[in-house]
Amino acid sequence: MLRKTAVPDEELEKGRQAALRLHDDISFRGLSYFIESYGCQMNDHDAEKLAGMLHACGYRRAEEKLKADLILFNTCCVREHAELRVFGNIGALKKRKEENPSLIVGVCGCMMQQKDVAEKLFKRFPFVDLVFGTHELHRFPALLESALNGERTLSVTQSDGEIAEGLPVERSGRFQTNVTIMYGCDNFCSYCIVPYVRGRERSRDSADILGEIKALAEAGFKEITLLGQNVNSYRGDGGQTSFARLLRMANSVEGIERLRFMTSHPKDLSMELIQTMADCKKVCNHIHLPVQSGSDRVLKRMNRGYTREKYLSLVKALRESVEGMELTTDIIVGFPGETEEDFLDTLSLVREAGFSAAYTFMYSPRNGTSAARMDEQVDKAVKKGRLERLNRLQAELLRQNNERYVGKSGTVLVEGCDRRTTPMAYGKLTSFKMVYFPGDETLEGQLKRVRITKTQSNSLLGELIEG
Ligand code: 5AD
Numbered sequence: 003m004l005r006k007t008a009v010p011d012e013e014l015e016k017g018r019q020a021a022l023r024l025h026d027d028i029s030f031r032g033l034s035y036f037i038e039s040y041g042c043q044m045n046d047h048d049a050e051k052l053a054g055m056l057h058a059c060g061y062r063r064a065e066e067k068l069k070a071d072l073i074l075f076n077t078c079c080v081r082e083h084a085e086l087r088v089f090g091n092i093g094a095l096k097k098r099k100e101e102n103p104s105l106i107v108g109v110c111g112c113m114m115q116q117k118d119v120a121e122k123l124f125k126r127f128p129f130v131d132l133v134f135g136t137h138e139l140h141r142f143p144a145l146l147e148s149a150l151n152g153e154r155t156l157s158v159t160q161s162d163g164e165i166a167e168g169l170p171v172e173r174s175g176r177f178q179t180n181v182t183i184m185y186g187c188d189n190f191c192s193y194c195i196v197p198y199v200r201g202r203e204r205s206r207d208s209a210d211i212l213g214e215i216k217a218l219a220e221a222g223f224k225e226i227t228l229l230g231q232n233v234n235s236y237r238g239d240g241g242q243t244s245f246a247r248l249l250r251m252a253n254s255v256e257g258i259e260r261l262r263f264m265t266s267h268p269k270d271l272s273m274e275l276i277q278t279m280a281d282c283k284k285v286c287n288h289i290h291l292p293v294q295s296g297s298d299r300v301l302k303r304m305n306r307g308y309t310r311e312k313y314l315s316l317v318k319a320l321r322e323s324v325e326g327m328e329l330t331t332d333i334i335v336g337f338p339g340e341t342e343e344d345f346l347d348t349l350s351l352v353r354e355a356g357f358s359a360a361y362t363f364m365y366s367p368r369n370g371t372s373a374a375r376m377d378e379q380v381d382k383a384v385k386k387g388r389l390e391r392l393n394r395l396q397a398e399l400l401r402q403n404n405e406r407y408v409g410k411s412g413t414v415l416v417e418g419c420d421r422r423t424t425p426m427a428y429g430k431l432t433s434f435k436m437v438y439f440p441g442d443e444t445l446e447g448q449l450k451r452v453r454i455t456k457t458q459s460n461s462l463l464g465e466l467i468e469g
């Protein structure tokens with residue numbers, strides 16, 4: 003049976019009504035907000051929704067945190083240190099709140115979806131007005147109204163999570179933006195806390211997604227990234243629509259020039275999807291495909307559901323099917339029980355796969371996950387040493403990878419202009435490579451042909467091809 007996953011209309015309506023009640027007073031008083039967001043693109047996109055709701059409540063964006071009338075921390079709990087950093091940054095606001103008692107301080111995001119952490123924070127910082135989890139995003143205007151009336155609220159519900167359609171979004175990009183297609187994750191990789199905080203997998207209906215993409219195209223957006231913790235397991239419309247099918251539908255939206263998606267799980271990446279990438283002109287020749295480790299033994303203990311051989315066969319199929327295909331990845335070093343030999347397998351996989359970027363992390367135990375309970379936790383100094391070796395190798399491979407672009411041409415979607423020295427326009431190739439070339443703000447939002455002339459450490463230099 004399919005689980006009911008939508009937030010009921012009455013609930014959404016309560017949020018809209020609260021925003022309407024607040025709007026005139028807040029905007030008359032000229033109140034402003036500042037959101038400090040941590041973590042991944044999913045969290046950044048949640049921050050855009052929180053900002054959208056704040057605009058609906060009459061707030062405007064503050065340029066500086068300490069000048070804002072409302073400060074909201076959108077937290078993340080995927081890796082270590084986040085908790086210490088967030089607690090430190092919130093604690094630092096105590097004095098500011100004493101100077102300005104009408105300041106509203108809120109904390110949300112996936113770290114707050116962990117009930118014990120949310121309770122600890124609420125107790126430790128009495129000046130925090132509202133704390134809410136990721137499943138309560140749509141309730142934000144109502145919670146805010148209570149906070150403005152002097153009530154402190156802690157609101158975290160432990161559920162599988164639902165989908166709230168139609169929340170206002172204040173987008174940070176003008177030409178490139180993200181559209182969430184699914185929420186949650188069912189994979190339970192043994193190191194990962196996401197399934198516990200983001201809930202079960204639930205997919206938006208394709209009509210809602212396509213409606214959003216069409217509206218974005220009309221508003222001038224050219225590039226869309228379809229977001230989800232594991233987009234390959236998207237099953238929309240009561241399970242009938244696969245991710246490959248959705249991608250084909252998005253490919254036909256007029257006005258959209260480029261499509262990207264993330265994150266892909268190797269165990270769910272189908273040949274149908276690879277064929278779709280090859281067939282659809284707007285789908286970019288880049289995929290983010292986290293491998294996590296190059297050792298079969300470690301992959302098994304991580305509960306990843308694929309082998310090194312299977313991963314490398316996907317890389318081969320992608321490269322054979324899509325011209326100029328670039329891959330980026332995530333890698334964890336120092337997973338419990340990882341030996342030097344396992345780590346050497348990771349280094350050799352990195353060499354074989356030829357990633358254009360690798361986001362590398364030291365394993366950190368997350369409360370409640372099965373890997374945190376495993377024996378043989380790896381020593382911190384060993385993890386650090388491995389991370390450095392891996393990063394050194396990847397930097398060298400990146401240099402070689404970038405060299406291959408010199409003398410070639412490609413199309414850049416211009417995102418902005420850097421005026422620190424001579425004006426340099428910048429934007430990405432379809433392969434996700436960042437390119438800088440002489441040009442100014444008038445090029446923003448345009449697709450421009452450039453020839454690559456030189457490489458820099460993390461980007462390419464080019465020149466405009468006229469005409
Ligand atoms: N320790 C280290 N890295 C982690 N990631 C997820 N959980 C952990 C953890 N406990 C990394 C994975 C994932 C990325 C988003 O964060 O590489 O792909």
Ligand code: SF4
Pocket residue numbers: 187188189190191194195196197231232267
């Ligand atoms: Fe975490 Fe694995 Fe789900 Fe990715 S696929 S969010 S790493 S559990």
